[in-house]
Structures are given as structure tokens and as C-alpha cells.
Amino acid sequence: MTRTSTLEGRMRRAGGLLVTPERAAAIKRRRRRDNLSAFGFLTPWMIGIIVIVLGPMLASLYLSFTNYDLIGTPSWIGLDNYKRMFTADSRFLHSVSVTVTYALVSAPAILVFSLLLALFLNKGIRFLAVYRSLFYIPSLLGASVAISVLWLQVFGGDGMFNDVLRLFGIKHGSWVGDPNTALGTVITLAVWTFGATMVIFLAGLRQIPESYYEAARLDGTNAWQRFWHVTFPSLTPVIFFNGLLVVVHSFESFTPAYVISGGTGQPADSLLMYTVYLYQRGFVDYQMGYASALAWILLLALAIIAGLIFWSSRYWVYYGEDS
């Protein structure tokens, strides 16, 4: 409504006598028709959100209370799927612990690595654009099967990593084949793709006004004090944003663990990430109800984690004095 009046005001100012009351009314009418036509623009999205997103979401909530193998009809079993998960399914609990370990190690490592390197690169280094692009390449490729295939080589028995270790006289078998180290190789892959996060940090660092640093210098601060009292507080919104993205993504990672374990979560279920387990239950065993319940537990867990991150942000994210 406010914009309609702005438009009329603007036209009166611009056109003066040209805008008769009739013409203004006609414009108003057309504006109303245009507002309806907005839904024309939204049609693809509205179909999509109902048919591809919200509908299936509700359907999977319903299915999570049923037993369904894709052939018969879903049979209602109440909370049995959820009960079974927490009381009679050790692989579920194991996959949770694998995924939580993966997230707890990889997410902080990605954040610390990318922040340190962004700080390092931010000090007016030449060729920054080139370096930034090169650091981004692993993020570009990290989700591809090609890199998982390469990882099988790098951390295999005769792989590159062992070649390097041999230079130091260390002998070790296959890292991807050893249940104690397999998850470590997948975590390494995740941390390897820290470039995207670093690019966001670099953009954030550039937003900090130089005048803050000049003021801090005039106050006789040292580099550490400037980081702790200027850079870090100014960057907390970006750290919050990056943290949220990295944590959520770490729970959804699928391809590396799937390909490196040959789709099984082996060796000894050490690569049985939650997403891999869900895939097995749903699309290998065709337990559609149970897989839906797994998906909803994932959604609830992510909602709680994201909620906690949002809640905590009130205490550590700094949005400037006046807001």
C-alpha cells in the first residue's frame, strides 16, 4: 500500500497535470491485478514446495509410524520404529556415535583452519585472488566421487600417505581399511574442503572498517589485543553463520563415507555415518517406515543443534553497538 502512494506521489511530482484522478484509479486497478499476477510468478515454487517438500515431509512423518516395504500398504505400528531405534538397534546407536564424532572433530577443525588461514591471507598479500581460488578447489571437488576414489588411493596400503610416512621410517597398513583410522580419513577429506568457509571469512574480514584498527593502534594495543578486541568481535556474526553451515553440512555428508566404504559402512561399521545407515535401511532393506523415522530423528537433532547455536549466539555474537 505504501508503495502505491509513493508511485502516485512520484507521478504527480513528475507529471503534474498528466495524472488525472481517473488515470490514478486505473493505475491502482492495474496494480491490484498485478498483485494477483504475483502468484503466477510463484506457481512453480508453490507446486514445488507442496509436492516436493512439505507433502513428502508430512508423508515421511506418517510413514515413520508405520511398517512399509514399498510393496504392500503401510501398517500403523505407532512409536515402534522409534522405540526399536533406541532400545534394540545397536547399529543405529553406533551410526549416531560415528556421525557425532565426525561432526565434533571436522566442524571445529574446519572453522579453526579456515579462520587462521583467512587471517593469514588478509594482511594485504599479493595474488590474493589467485590463492583464494586455489584454496577453494577442494571445496569444489570434495563431494565428487572422483575425490573419494582418490582418497582410497592416498590412504590405501600402497598409497601416497604411506609413501610419505616411509620417508620417516614409519610403516603402516591401509588407513581406509583399518577400523581405527577409516573415519579419520573421511574427516581429513572434510577438513580438506575448508576453502569455501575460508572465502566467507575473508569476505567478513574485509567488512571490518580500517578505522577500528587505527583507533586501536592509537590506544597502543598489540597485535593480539587487536585480534581479540577488534577482529574477533567484528567477525562473530560470520563465525556464527559459518559454524551453523559447517555443523549442519557435517550431519548430511554422504558420498565420501559411502564410496570409501563401498556402500557398506565397513570396515567394522567404522564408516557407518547416519546418512549411510539411513540409505541402507531405506533403499537396500526397503524398510521405508524405519528409514523415515531415522530421517525425522535427524531433523529433530539438527533443529535442536541449530536452535542451541542460535540461542547461544545471543551471548557471543556481536552485531554492533546500535542494534
Add this chain to the structure above:
Amino acid sequence: MTTTAVRPTQRPSRLIPRRPTKNRILAAWARHAVTIAILVIMLYPIIWMVDASFRPNALIGGNVPFTGPFTLQNYIDGLTPTSTLNFGLYFVNSFAIAALCVLGNLIACTLTGFAFARLEFPFKRVLFALVMGTLLLPYQVTLVPQYIIFNKIGWLNTFLPLVAPKFLAVDAFFIFLLVQFIRGLPRDLDEAARLDGCGNWGIFRRVILPLLGPAIATTAMFTFINAWNDFLGPTLYLSDPSKYTVPQGLAMFVDSTGQSSYGSLLAMATLSIAPLIGFFLAAQRLLTQGIATTGIK
């Protein structure tokens, strides 16, 4: 040292050039050296893979890169159809799917982005909150029913389950990106076009769309990358080997490969990342800006 007179507590060292020029040049060199060292360690596996993909099978492993002898045999072997693998076909399939996904996302997300950025309609705030809500929705929560739907309507072993959703603007990230971009365009242009008799469609078609260049390029690029790398989608929906995509082919290959075909595996892996690197180098500015504004990966 005039400042020391003004403010005796001031440490003067901070207001004059901190180090002699020679040391600063040295520090800059050291900074470059550290950066390059980290990059070499990070990118070495990729360099090794590219290098090994050009070597005769017997000579892979333990070599110094770029020292030869080199051959194209691995690429020829890899692309030659065998009884189980046909990478030429997989590349065609992958390109077809990625191109259709790009087309779908561009059409649907620009329309949606325009509506949310420029038009007024009932429940706009609620609906936009819905877009933002789906940004962080884990895909697993819709996966099973989507599979059941696509199965029931006979879309298994077609590209439709992978492509059709893109024409329905299901990628909230790109809607968000386009809304942000369109909001940044001056509204005066719309109003001028409206005075000239343009309706919403005319404004979209003649005013906004021609100005969307960078946002469209970013959307196209990221959609291509995601579709090209997608492994879960094709694994779910395409079980007929003639419909396989490159990632599926690679996963098949790795399960069946012996020492004799290791070179072709690396050659196909290298070839599969070549389009990504190519597009990236062509448009790296747009991409890094896109990441910086939206956090897309």
C-alpha cells in the same frame, strides 16, 4: 617522535614504519612461501592423480610428477565401452542432467526470486519464511516419500526425478541469492517501466532479467557443480546401466577394478573433475563472490 610528546603513554613503535623495508620484503616472501607450501600439500593428491592418469599402468605410483613417460592410453581405454562400463555414455548422461538442472533452476528461481523481491501479495512474509525454513532442511526428511512418489508414477530409470524438481524451484539457496540480488537493483527502473505501460511480466522480462547477469551466472555454475557431483540421486533413481552418470560409473569402476585398469580409473576420475575445474577457472570471481554473499558450497 612527535606523538610521544602529545601522548606520553603511546608506544612510538606503532606509528612509524615498523620494520626496515628489507625485512618487510623478506616477510612478504615468507608469507608467499608458507601459502604456497600449504597449497602444494593440499593440492598434491590432485596433481598426483592428473599426472598418474597419463602414465602407463606399470609405472603408476612412487613417481616424481611431470617426469614422464606419458601416454593417452588410459583415457582411450577408459572411454572404450566394455561389457560393464561405458564412460562416453555416462558423460553424455551427466551433461544432459546437469544442463537440464541448470535450465530448470534458472527459470524457476528467477521467477520466484522476482516475486519475493519486487511484488506485493498476501502472506508474503509467511511464504518467504517458508523459503528460509527450507534452506537448512536436511534432504533425508523428504527422501523416502519422494522415492515412493517417483516410483509410483513410473519415473524410476528416467532423468525426471533428478531434473523435474529443479523446474519447481526447490533449491531455496538460489531463490535467496536471487532475492538478495534483485533487492539490490534500483526500484526507479521498475517504476519507470511501469509508467511506460509495463506489467509485472514486462518489468521482469525487460528490466530485471537483463540486469541479473552475475546472479544468473552464479546460480548456473553452482547448479551445474551440484548436479555434476550428485551421487545419491542417481544411485537412487538410475539402476539401468544405460542411464548411469559419471559418479555412478566411477563407483562401479572402483568396485570392480584390478591393478590392470587402475590407470583408466584415474583417467576417468580426472576427466570427471575437468569440467568443474574448467568452469571454475572461467568464472572464479563470480563463484567466490557468490559464496561470500550466501554461503553456498
